Amino acid sequence: MTETAVLGGGCFWCTESVFLSLRGVISVTPGYSGGHLENPSYEQVCSKTTGHIEVVRLVFDPDIIDFETILQVFFATHDPSTLDRQGGDVGPQYASVIFYQSAQQQETAQKLIEQVQAELGVPVVTRLLPAQKFWPAESYHHNYYALNPGQGYCQVVISPKLAKFRKRYAELLAV
Template identity: 50%
Template sequence: MLRTTVLGLLFAAMGLAQGQKGTSMSKTEKATFGAGCFWCVEAVFERLPGVNAVTAGYAGGTTRNPTYTGVSSGTTGHAEVAQITYDPAVISYEELLSMFWKSHDPTTLNRQGGDVGTQYRSVILHHDETQKLAAEKSRAEAQKEFDDPIVTQIEPLKDFYEAENYHQDYYRSNPNAPYCTFVIRPKLKKLKLE
């Protein structure tokens, strides 16, 4: 009887240890970038290993609880952005910044391709001082790759507002929509993400 009890406890302890071993103990962090239409930014970053989630939204403006209609009008001051939740044990903030610079033209003011307006500006919204310093260093390094000056703003994230549901996972949900076919898919192919 004692032997059965000891063996039962031993197997139970082994099961607990196995369960804990398989549980991810790593923490996640967030990065927030604006690089034109948030559908493109979301589609790029959600394909990177170590990125757990990407949420399309609005940031950098003055109006509380902005809507797509308001942001699109250019009157709220917000940029279309993507907030990236990532595992820093798998992908670093610096690696995310590297993809940010590759995924759009940071030398065009308030414009990415046919998307024109302050809501499409190039912006890095840092969550803390460490991200700010990394973004500034990264911008200086990226400038060496461009003939024209980089116009990307680096500013603290004050508020992030999640965009309406129909903007979330837009490329995945609408792969054959014209914008996805003619803008997002070629970008993903150029970046070797599709």
């Protein structure tokens, strides 16, 4: 039995590369959710007019990794206190968001948001929204970091983030 999580924490290239590393995560698909346009393209989402957020859809085995642990990693690998931005990536498509798939996920996410806010001492702006239609991103976005490690954004933004993540969560990494 598997579960699904849909999370947005800035650029989906970063978020995908983090979650692909976790033991118990079966698949990670970058895409778009939360907007009003059917089957949006990357260019349309980047126009900031569709209402979509860059997200990843995770399919995971809850017997190996639970939703709470996934959210702990999520909050540790992006800044949930900045509205519609992660570092140099600015715009509503980079919002911090959890599209909960069940009442249990909603409850767990609300608890974690409160904990993170208490730890940070600043407001957490992560949106907690009910599940919405997920649109997979174009194929060239899938597994982007692994296929393009020499690309500038990957070297400057994703590689340092992954190194920090791997050090902090070594016990959760897939072999």
